[in-house]
Amino acid sequence: MSTISPRDAEWREELRNRMTPKERTAIERVKMPELDPAYRVTCNEEVNQGITAEAAMSEATRCLDCPNPTCVTGCPVNINIPGFIKNIERGEFAQAAAVLKETSALPAVCGRVCPQEKQCESKCIYNKMKRQPIAIGYLERFAADHEVPVADAPVKATKGKIAVVGSGPSGLSFAGEMARHGYAVTVFEALHQIGGVLKYGIPEFRLPNAIVDKEIDSLRRNGVEFVKDCIVGKTLSYDDLHTMGFRGIYVASGAGLPRFMNIPGENLIGVVSSNEYLTRVNLMGAGREGFDTPAPAGRRVAVVGGGNTAMDSARTARRMGAEKVMIVYRRSEEEMPARREEVGHAKEEGIEFMTLNNPIEYLGDERGHVTTMRVQRMELGEPDESGRRSPVPIEGAIDDIEVDLVIVAIGVSPNPIVPQAIPELEMSRRGTIVVDEATMRSSLSDIYAGGDIVRGGATVILAMGDGRRAAQSMAAALDKE
Amino acid sequence: MNKIIEKVYFSENVARLVVEAPMIAKSRRPGHFVIVIADEKGERIPLTIADADTAKGTITLVVQAIGVSTRKICALNPGDYLADVVGPLGRATDIQRRGxxxxxxxxxxxxxxxxxxxxxxxxxxxxxxxxxxxxxxxxxxxxxxxxxxxxxxxxxxxxxxxxxxxxxxxxxxxxxxxxxxxxxxxxxxxxxxxxxxxxxxxxxxxxxxxxxxxxxxxxxxxxxxxxxxxxxxxxxxxxxxxxxxxxxxxxxxxxxxxxx
Missing domain, CATH: 3.40.50.80 (Nucleotide-binding domain of ferredoxin-NADP reductase (FNR) module)
Known part of the structure; x- marks a missing residue:
C-alpha cells in the first residue's frame, strides 16, 4: 500500500473532519461530459471530455475515506484509491497523480479503459447504501491528465541490459519499473508504431494516441530505448539477445491469431477479424485522407461478439460511414463482457443489439462477397462453468440478415512467435507461457513473461500489474547476482 | 528506415532492389518474406526475400509495379529510404535431399x-x-x-x-x-x-x-x-x-x- 499519502496523515484527518458523512453522501455523483452522439460519429474525437477540477474536487468529497477501503480490494493492482482521491479533494492534483504512479504505470490509460464497474467501483461502500459509487475511473483519469511531467533526473542505468518483447501495456509498465531500478531497458516492437494494443486496437475516440505517446515519451526521458520493426523470435533470436548482452528478457508479446467460428462462408470477402478491421483503421489510417491502406467498405455491418473489442469495432464502423451496425451476441446483454459505458455509448450512437443470436453460416454473391448472415436464435439455459447462463439454440429459429461486412470479435489466441522460437519454454495447452505467479518467471531463468501471452486474455490493468511485478522480481534476482 | 543501395530494372515494371537490412539479412532463410511500408502513409505489404548478403547487410527484393504500394516502391532510387522493413517472416522452405x-x-x-x-x-x-x-x-x-x-x-x-x-x-x-x-x-x-x-x-x-x-x-x-x-x-x-x-x-x- 501507498507510502506517500497514508490515511493517518494529519491532512487526511483534517479533511475527514471537514464534513460529516451525511453531507458527503448528499452530493450528487459527477457526470462525465460527453460529445453529442450525432457529432461524435462523424469524427474520431474522444467521446469522454474529462471532468473539470471543480467537478473532480466535488466528486472526491463524496468519498468517505473508509478505514477499510474495499475499493482497493476491487483493484487488480491495489491502487491506493482513497489516497489519490483525498489529494484531489484538497486540490493537490500532482500529489494525486504521484499516488497513482506508485502502483500504476499508465493511469491516464487505465482511467479510460478499466472496467471500473466490475472492479474498484463495484466494491465502493456507496453500493451498500444503494447509491451510485464514487466515480473512481473519472477521478483517476482526471489526476493522470493533470500530472505535471516529472522533473527529477532519470535513474542512471548502471546495472546491465534488459530486453522487453512487445510495447503494449505490460511491456511499457515493465520497462518503466525496470528503468527505475537502474537497468538499461530496450523494448522491441514488431509493428511500426510503439504502444501495442493501445495503438492498433483501442480506437482514438476511446483512448487518444496522444495520451499513449505522452506515456511513451516519459519512458524515453527515463532512458528506455524503443526499437520498432523488430520481432524477437524472427529478426532476433534468443541467442542473439544473449550475444547482445541482455541479462534478462520480459516477454509481453500479447495476442496472436484472431479466433474465428469455423462456420461455412467465413472466408468470404467482407468477413474480417476485429484485429484486422481495427488495425487497418487505427494503425494504418484506412479511410483517412492520403493513407494507402483500404478499409473494408460496409453499409450494413454485423459485429460478432460482446466484449470491448466488439463495441470498438461497431463504433468504428459507424464512424466509417455504415448505415446500420449490429452487435450480434449469443448471450443476453447482461452477460456481455464489455464495459457498461461502452455498451451505453454504442447504443447512443445507434448501434443495434441483436443479443441471443449466433451466426451459423455466411452466404455470398458470385464474386465471393458476403451478403447474408444466417443466425440461430438462442435462449438462456443453465449456468456454465463461467457462472453465466449458457445460450441454447431455439430449434428452428433461424433468420437471414442482409450484411455486407462482418467483423468477428470473439477473441484471440496467444501470440505463437516467441514460443515457436524458444521451444525450451514451458507452455500451457492453451499456448500461454507458464510462469510462477508470484515472480512472473518462466521455466527459463532469464525469461519473465506477463500480460496476454501468460493470461490468454487480460485487461490492460492486469497486464500492467504483471509488468510491474515481473520487473520487481527480476530486479531482485539480478541484484543478487 | 531502410536505405536502398541498388536498383536494377528487369523490365519496364519489374525492379530488383537491394535494401539495407542487416538483422534480416542475417536471420533470413529461403522461403521467408518481409513486410514493407513504402512511406509513412503506406500500406504494409508482403514481399518475398529473393536474396541476402550477410557481409553487406542487405536483402534483395524483386517488385512488380502493379498496385499503389508496389508503384511507390519501384519509384524509389538508390539513396532513398523505405519507411519500414520487418522480418524475416513466415516459415522457411523445408529443403531436403529428395532426388x-x-x-x-x-x-x-x-x-x-x-x-x-x-x-x-x-x-x-x-x-x-x-x-x-x-x-x-x-x-x-x-x-x-x-x-x-x-x-x-x-x-x-x-x-x-x-x-x-x-x-x-x-x-x-x-x-x-x-x-x-x-x-x-x-x-x-x-x-x-x-x-x-x-x-x-x-x-x-x-x-x-x-x-x-x-x-x-x-x-x-x-x-x-x-x-x-x-x-x-x-x-x-x-x-x-x-x-x-x-x-x-x-x-x-x-x-x-x-x-x-
Whole structure:
C-alpha cells in the first residue's frame, strides 16, 4: 500500500473532519461530459471530455475515506484509491497523480479503459447504501491528465541490459519499473508504431494516441530505448539477445491469431477479424485522407461478439460511414463482457443489439462477397462453468440478415512467435507461457513473461500489474547476482 | 528506415532492389518474406526475400509495379529510404535431399524461387528449373538460375524465347521424361493452381508459396487466411508454403480480389 499519502496523515484527518458523512453522501455523483452522439460519429474525437477540477474536487468529497477501503480490494493492482482521491479533494492534483504512479504505470490509460464497474467501483461502500459509487475511473483519469511531467533526473542505468518483447501495456509498465531500478531497458516492437494494443486496437475516440505517446515519451526521458520493426523470435533470436548482452528478457508479446467460428462462408470477402478491421483503421489510417491502406467498405455491418473489442469495432464502423451496425451476441446483454459505458455509448450512437443470436453460416454473391448472415436464435439455459447462463439454440429459429461486412470479435489466441522460437519454454495447452505467479518467471531463468501471452486474455490493468511485478522480481534476482 | 543501395530494372515494371537490412539479412532463410511500408502513409505489404548478403547487410527484393504500394516502391532510387522493413517472416522452405526437384516459377515469383533453387542444389538434389513468362523480355534471373540449377527450361506464351507454351507444359515434359520427386512452384495464384492440378495427376508432391493480402504479417489480423485441406490456415505464420494439392486456389483467387 501507498507510502506517500497514508490515511493517518494529519491532512487526511483534517479533511475527514471537514464534513460529516451525511453531507458527503448528499452530493450528487459527477457526470462525465460527453460529445453529442450525432457529432461524435462523424469524427474520431474522444467521446469522454474529462471532468473539470471543480467537478473532480466535488466528486472526491463524496468519498468517505473508509478505514477499510474495499475499493482497493476491487483493484487488480491495489491502487491506493482513497489516497489519490483525498489529494484531489484538497486540490493537490500532482500529489494525486504521484499516488497513482506508485502502483500504476499508465493511469491516464487505465482511467479510460478499466472496467471500473466490475472492479474498484463495484466494491465502493456507496453500493451498500444503494447509491451510485464514487466515480473512481473519472477521478483517476482526471489526476493522470493533470500530472505535471516529472522533473527529477532519470535513474542512471548502471546495472546491465534488459530486453522487453512487445510495447503494449505490460511491456511499457515493465520497462518503466525496470528503468527505475537502474537497468538499461530496450523494448522491441514488431509493428511500426510503439504502444501495442493501445495503438492498433483501442480506437482514438476511446483512448487518444496522444495520451499513449505522452506515456511513451516519459519512458524515453527515463532512458528506455524503443526499437520498432523488430520481432524477437524472427529478426532476433534468443541467442542473439544473449550475444547482445541482455541479462534478462520480459516477454509481453500479447495476442496472436484472431479466433474465428469455423462456420461455412467465413472466408468470404467482407468477413474480417476485429484485429484486422481495427488495425487497418487505427494503425494504418484506412479511410483517412492520403493513407494507402483500404478499409473494408460496409453499409450494413454485423459485429460478432460482446466484449470491448466488439463495441470498438461497431463504433468504428459507424464512424466509417455504415448505415446500420449490429452487435450480434449469443448471450443476453447482461452477460456481455464489455464495459457498461461502452455498451451505453454504442447504443447512443445507434448501434443495434441483436443479443441471443449466433451466426451459423455466411452466404455470398458470385464474386465471393458476403451478403447474408444466417443466425440461430438462442435462449438462456443453465449456468456454465463461467457462472453465466449458457445460450441454447431455439430449434428452428433461424433468420437471414442482409450484411455486407462482418467483423468477428470473439477473441484471440496467444501470440505463437516467441514460443515457436524458444521451444525450451514451458507452455500451457492453451499456448500461454507458464510462469510462477508470484515472480512472473518462466521455466527459463532469464525469461519473465506477463500480460496476454501468460493470461490468454487480460485487461490492460492486469497486464500492467504483471509488468510491474515481473520487473520487481527480476530486479531482485539480478541484484543478487 | 531502410536505405536502398541498388536498383536494377528487369523490365519496364519489374525492379530488383537491394535494401539495407542487416538483422534480416542475417536471420533470413529461403522461403521467408518481409513486410514493407513504402512511406509513412503506406500500406504494409508482403514481399518475398529473393536474396541476402550477410557481409553487406542487405536483402534483395524483386517488385512488380502493379498496385499503389508496389508503384511507390519501384519509384524509389538508390539513396532513398523505405519507411519500414520487418522480418524475416513466415516459415522457411523445408529443403531436403529428395532426388530430383523441379522448381517452376512465373512473373516475379521467379525471384523468391532462386534461393530455393540454390538450397535444393546444395542439399544434393538434381535441380531442374522451369521459367515461364508471356514473352522473352519478361523472363528474369535466367543467368542466375543457369548458374544454380542443373537444367533450365524456358517457356514463353508467344514462343519468342525458349519453347512456346505454359509453365505446365514445361513441367509435364520433365515429369514424362524422368522421375520427379518434388515440385516447387511460385508465381501468380492461377499459375500455381494449374501446376498443382498437373502434378496431382502424376502424384508428384508439390509445394507452393502463397502471396495473399496481409496487414501485420505476424499472425494478428487473419487477412491472409486460406483453406488448406479443409482447414483455415494463416499464410503469414502457417505458410507461406503449403502442400499445393491441398490448397483451395479458387477461394484464394477470390480473396485476392477483396479490394479490387
Amino acid at each position: 530430383t526437384v523441379v522448381c517452376c516459377g512465373g512473373g516475379v515469383g521467379v525471384a523468391p524461387l532462386l534461393p530455393i533453387v540454390k538450397g535444393m542444389k546444395e542439399a544434393g538434389n538434381r535441380t531442374i528449373v522451369v521459367l515461364a513468362a508471356r514473352t522473352k523480355d519478361l523472363i528474369i534471373l535466367e543467368r542466375e538460375m543457369r548458374e544454380a540449377a542443373d537444367e533450365v527450361i524456358i517457356m514463353t506464351d508467344d514462343g519468342s524465347y525458349g519453347k512456346q507454351g505454359l509453365v505446365t507444359n514445361g513441367v509435364e515434359e520433365v515429369i514424362l521424361r524422368e522421375k520427379v520427386d518434388e515440385v516447387v512452384t511460385i508465381g501468380p495464384a492461377i499459375m500455381m493452381k494449374f501446376v498443382a492440378l498437373l502434378t496431382k495427376k502424376y502424384e508428384v508432391p508439390t509445394i507452393c508459396s502463397l502471396n495473399t493480402i496481409m496487414v501485420d504479417g505476424t499472425g494478428m489480423c487473419g487477412a491472409c487466411r486460406v483453406t488448406v485441406d479443409g482447414r483455415t490456415r494463416f499464410v503469414c505464420v502457417d505458410g507461406p508454403e503449403f502442400d499445393a494439392h491441398k490448397v483451395d486456389f479458387d477461394e484464394m483467387l477470390m480473396r485476392l480480389k477483396a479490394y479490387n
